[in-house]
Amino acid sequence: MSAVRNREHGLELLRHMLRIRRFEERAAELYQLGKIHGFLHLYIGEEAVAAGSIPSFTNEDAIVATYREHGHALVRGTSMNQLMAELYGKAAGCARGRGGSMHFFDASRRFYGGLAIVAGGLPVAVGLALADKMHGRKRVTGCYFGDGAVAEGEFHESLNLAALWKLPVLFLCENNLYAMGTALARHQSQPDIAAKAKAYAMGADTVDGMDVLAVETATGRAVELVRNGNGPYFLEYRTYRFRAHSMYDAELYRTKDEVNEWKRRDPIATFEQTLRQARLLRDEDFQQIEAAIATEIEEAVAFAEAAPWEPIEDLNKDVCTDVRRTT
Amino acid sequence: MSAVRNREHGLELLRHMLRIRRFEERAAELYQLGKIHGFLHLYIGEEAVAAGSIPSFTNEDAIVATYREHGHALVRGTSMNQLMAELYGKAAGCARGRGGSMHFFDASRRFYGGLAIVAGGLPVAVGLALADKMHGRKRVTGCYFGDGAVAEGEFHESLNLAALWKLPVLFLCENNLYAMGTALARHQSQPDIAAKAKAYAMGADTVDGMDVLAVETATGRAVELVRNGNGPYFLEYRTYRFRAHSMYDAELYRTKDEVNEWKRRDPIATFEQTLRQARLLRDEDFQQIEAAIATEIEEAVAFAEAAPWEPIEDLNKDVCTDVRRTT
Amino acid sequence: MTKITYREAVRAGLREALQRDLRVFLMGEDVGQYGGTYACSKGLLEEFGPERIRDTPLSESTFVGAGIGAALGGMRPIVEVMTVNFSLLALDQILNNAATLRHMSGGQFNVPLVVRMATGAGRQVAAQHSHSLEGWYAHIPGITVLTPATVTDARGMLLAALQEPDPVFIFEHAYLYSMEGELEENRPVVDISRAAVRRPGKDVSLITFGGSLWKALAAATQLAQEGIEAEVLDLRVLRPLDIGTILTSVRKTHRAVVIDEAWRTGSFAAEVAAQIMEGAFYDLDAPVARVCSEEVPIPYPKHLEEAALPQPDKIVKAVRTLLG
Amino acid sequence: MTKITYREAVRAGLREALQRDLRVFLMGEDVGQYGGTYACSKGLLEEFGPERIRDTPLSESTFVGAGIGAALGGMRPIVEVMTVNFSLLALDQILNNAATLRHMSGGQFNVPLVVRMATGAGRQVAAQHSHSLEGWYAHIPGITVLTPATVTDARGMLLAALQEPDPVFIFEHAYLYSMEGELEENRPVVDISRAAVRRPGKDVSLITFGGSLWKALAAATQLAQEGIEAEVLDLRVLRPLDIGTILTSVRKTHRAVVIDEAWRTGSFAAEVAAQIMEGAFYDLDAPVARVCSEEVPIPYPKHLEEAALPQPDKIVKAVRTLLG
Numbered sequence A, B: 001m002s003a004v005r006n007r008e009h010g011l012e013l014l015r016h017m018l019r020i021r022r023f024e025e026r027a028a029e030l031y032q033l034g035k036i037h038g039f040l041h042l043y044i045g046e047e048a049v050a051a052g053s054i055p056s057f058t059n060e061d062a063i064v065a066t067y068r069e070h071g072h073a074l075v076r077g078t079s080m081n082q083l084m085a086e087l088y089g090k091a092a093g094c095a096r097g098r099g100g101s102m103h104f105f106d107a108s109r110r111f112y113g114g115l116a117i118v119a120g121g122l123p124v125a126v127g128l129a130l131a132d133k134m135h136g137r138k139r140v141t142g143c144y145f146g147d148g149a150v151a152e153g154e155f156h157e158s159l160n161l162a163a164l165w166k167l168p169v170l171f172l173c174e175n176n177l178y179a180m181g182t183a184l185a186r187h188q189s190q191p192d193i194a195a196k197a198k199a200y201a202m203g204a205d206t207v208d209g210m211d212v213l214a215v216e217t218a219t220g221r222a223v224e225l226v227r228n229g230n231g232p233y234f235l236e237y238r239t240y241r242f243r244a245h246s247m248y249d250a251e252l253y254r255t256k257d258e259v260n261e262w263k264r265r266d267p268i269a270t271f272e273q274t275l276r277q278a279r280l281l282r283d284e285d286f287q288q289i290e291a292a293i294a295t296e297i298e299e300a301v302a303f304a305e306a307a308p309w310e311p312i313e314d315l316n317k318d319v320c321t322d323v324r325r326t327t
Numbered sequence C, D: 001m002t003k004i005t006y007r008e009a010v011r012a013g014l015r016e017a018l019q020r021d022l023r024v025f026l027m028g029e030d031v032g033q034y035g036g037t038y039a040c041s042k043g044l045l046e047e048f049g050p051e052r053i054r055d056t057p058l059s060e061s062t063f064v065g066a067g068i069g070a071a072l073g074g075m076r077p078i079v080e081v082m083t084v085n086f087s088l089l090a091l092d093q094i095l096n097n098a099a100t101l102r103h104m105s106g107g108q109f110n111v112p113l114v115v116r117m118a119t120g121a122g123r124q125v126a127a128q129h130s131h132s133l134e135g136w137y138a139h140i141p142g143i144t145v146l147t148p149a150t151v152t153d154a155r156g157m158l159l160a161a162l163q164e165p166d167p168v169f170i171f172e173h174a175y176l177y178s179m180e181g182e183l184e185e186n187r188p189v190v191d192i193s194r195a196a197v198r199r200p201g202k203d204v205s206l207i208t209f210g211g212s213l214w215k216a217l218a219a220a221t222q223l224a225q226e227g228i229e230a231e232v233l234d235l236r237v238l239r240p241l242d243i244g245t246i247l248t249s250v251r252k253t254h255r256a257v258v259i260d261e262a263w264r265t266g267s268f269a270a271e272v273a274a275q276i277m278e279g280a281f282y283d284l285d286a287p288v289a290r291v292c293s294e295e296v297p298i299p300y301p302k303h304l305e306e307a308a309l310p311q312p313d314k315i316v317k318a319v320r321t322l323l324g
């Protein structure tokens, strides 16, 4: 069993999860207000995964994530100002506003997206790991993707290549039981995802993705296995998204009961309980954390609101570097 | 252990294999003579697979094969005249000469190619099986592909879909240990191909692909499993190609010794031995079969030689049916 | 005539197709329980059941390929690829199998497959979700490429496509799904061989298709106020292209602007321009102009996205340049 | 100057690249032990070892994607996709990641990736193995598209491509590998921004690239015998297109034929024709003509394949029509 090391550790994990939750709740409001547009995929319910796993990676390691990556970027350390500005599409955003919600990037933290083609990040992660291996660097690439991505051909190709070449990549499947509206058992003939890793002779574990401590322990162990040159590893986090797939989803494919059943396992509430029972959390700690986050968010909103738009004349910037070309 | 049922049965299997071998030996000569062009992929060494498996399918079943499909078409029953004419590119060929060696087709025998993009036939086979299932027809689709195809994303996607929807398709992997010059262990992190079927909750067997009787028994059983509505099934035939990958291959990637080692397991020679030991084959039987095949081949060559070329005016034929269009 | 949305028109077409012919079925990602990403198939699962409204795993290459196989096996599949962006993953099946099988087999096989997908930008969904690749598809021999721009076409083209013996690709502009229009109910099956003159005019031909039709019509309205009568052509079918209707218009107006939401270089607009030159060079009073997207992955923020795409004012400006 | 084959020129480029920069490595199907499908990499495995000459499994999407990742990770990968036909399987990685990452990331990341592939028909390998899809690639913002037609370019363009910070796609016409030519050894790195006049002339511009260059030159020789002096342009770089050199030529000759092995409709030849019209309309004495492939999946038999592809006599005929 995983345990909280100390008060600081416990509060840190709680804070990570709460930051994600509150940031996204605010983002949803801002979407309704017409401040944020396009696709917005909320991570609410799955916070334990990012909060428990991302800190296992060092600053030198690389992260590749999906369009549901707000949590990953937040825990990785990109400032909320930059992330909120990105949601607004402002030039001060973490991708100069070019990407929006689905395309967070942060070179300074080796955060390679924010990639929105399902499974499209896996080959890229394999390549990042290949570069590390060829350079002889002891770095790990963490590659996040959903259960839906498991069905794509690139999942298969990437696991094979990573295992064949013993590349330092950690595959992190966030199995929230649905690919949009398609339940796991309706898209996988073998719904035990971790079992698939055997087909590539790759080690794998299934982890309770609603338990931030379990996530932390399993990921920490896996990252070190990978770092020590044992080739790739696979983790399946069993988790659940509490909100709709995106802002356009009528949620016809699951019952309220099912959602409520999972909400009883809310990773934040349960971890709060754990901390309280261990007497590591007092009411005022909680209030303090919440207050700090609320301030941070309001500052981020103010920052995003005030930030300038990128000038239209710069439309064609950053398509290619080459000075040879005009287009 | 599989046994020969009777003399007739034994001679039939032998005849199938010899027809393939001699047809291809002649094709290779004709290629050197400049009668056949483009890619020519020989099946020599692997004859037991087509000879032992294709007869398990009924006329109503469907076959999807690859660019290495001469043997499959021959056993399926397309006339040698048509096949040879196709190699020549004549209008009397089984694809009006449009396809050549890689693209044999025969609608009357539900032979859907002759598809030359590696793994590209698997989704098509899944779809043929879907049509059968939706029509309530008890037909089976047999889908042949090589070990190299196992690495492609479509392999993964197709096995999952077929298993998920319990479609009547039999996946037939002709594992000849090489994808062009890449040995199995250099392209698969888990070189036990049949073991991969588990990742899709699909039944699978590994079969000695140099033993025509073993192929026959395993395939017959698998076809009936599939026909009876048990969903897809997977067979891996362990086999070996004696010749180069295509006519352009310098075979730098394997030793003569390795090839010779496998040639000692020549499916034709070993089966001939089996028949002789069982006193089911006499010298004159063998001579008779060879003579009949030689005649058939020479007739096919004469037929192909004499057959007219498709007129150039018909170049744009068979692009689409629609009378609306000119292009 | 009834007023319905483009989305409802697609749904009406799907329903009719499913009712008429038991061989017809719909498959794709989230067409069933989710109700369709753009709600086009909402309610169909309940009406026709899971055998005929099939949710697929995320595996574009395989479910498009399975559509090819099912068509070969005697069905009339309608495959929904959620958007053109994801269709890249299926392009090998499309080009190497769907479009090629008839020819490669010497005419023995044909693939009566209909593939529908959403296309286009304008909804702030950024670089990976905003492609307009119809022009690529229009390059492929052996297939038909349709771009319904009206509700009548959204419904009717689907039904017409299902009559075709060879693969048909239908590109529904994502921006149009919520648009309302008049359904011409006397057009149960629309013609899919001809371009349509959506607004007659004599001074310049605005030639376009899909979502850009409405921008061209807006430009024409604006131009009318300046006394310029623009004729607006809706290509409707990109392949095979109805060059006859185009040339008739250009021979009358002597000037043309082609509007295409794809990136300019290598756009289908180039093909249209080239064919106009080939067929009506001596009738042209000015070079054919193109209004296309800027050559940039489509950015997320509204002001940059708008600047990247064709807009009525850009069309108006192009016309003024041509005339002036 | 030494006489070498195009294949040897590619190999020379690869060797030099691998020698110069330890970050460079080659990966793809059968580049190593097999010696390269077209023998371009023969001997390199022995010289540089399996770490730098990497045979990949058959998984185009992933090894191209891995090239993108490796480039992001500081390497200088050269990915060989055996042929353009199989590159369809990697097109999502190419368009949605390689070409887009710089922009989507607001300029934080760039992808210095070089992808080489064989293209084209003419070797009787039938419908699935005879595509010419360079034009599709030339539509994609964010990448460079090169089509070496000479041995000097076959070697030099590869070295130049490796200097680029963004993805470069090199299309080697499969028919050229065995062609011999003079290697200009004083051109260690060739320019990759300009088209080249391969034969000067004044009566008509023959504009082409890749394998078709040699057909255009053959046509020019034939035309010379009739007293027609054709100028032959080798585009060399399809994206970004050097329209300046094209317009200079057309302004002089007043007539142009564009030759492109792709299917006519939606070919890159259309783009060239459209841009000539846009830039030199009033200099043209006749519409720009196109000699492209017939719109048919390329058939296997020699006589039909030849009939389907551009040929010198078709070019000559097109010129005569233009001049006549």
Ligand SMILES: Cc1ncc(C[n+]2csc(CCOP(=O)(O)OP(=O)(O)O)c2C)c(N)n1
Binding pocket: A068, A116, A117, A118, A119, A145, A146, A147, A148, A149, A150, A174, A176, A178, A179, A180, A245, C029, C058, C060, C082, C086, C089
């Ligand atoms: C290749 C591709 N196909 C379809 C989509 C549309 N799409 C976006 S998210 C999604 C569901 C993905 O599910 P999963 O991988 O489980 O991730 P989750 O959304 O549950 O986090 C789909 C179908 C896409 N982005 N890319």
Ligand SMILES: Cc1ncc(C[n+]2csc(CCOP(=O)(O)OP(=O)(O)O)c2C)c(N)n1
Binding pocket: B068, B116, B117, B118, B119, B145, B146, B147, B148, B149, B150, B174, B176, B178, B179, B180, B245, D029, D058, D060, D082, D086, D089
């Ligand atoms: C998608 C794709 N990539 C590459 C090729 C080129 N190619 C043709 S056959 C072949 C090897 C295939 O090996 P395998 O599947 O084991 O079949 P085998 O040739 O051994 O019968 C390759 C790489 C192709 N045809 N299609």
Ligand SMILES: [Mg+2]
Binding pocket: A146, A147, A148, A174, A175, A176, A177, A178, A179, A180
């Ligand atoms: Mg999911």
Ligand SMILES: [Mg+2]
Binding pocket: B146, B147, B148, B174, B175, B176, B177, B178, B179, B180
């Ligand atoms: Mg093999």
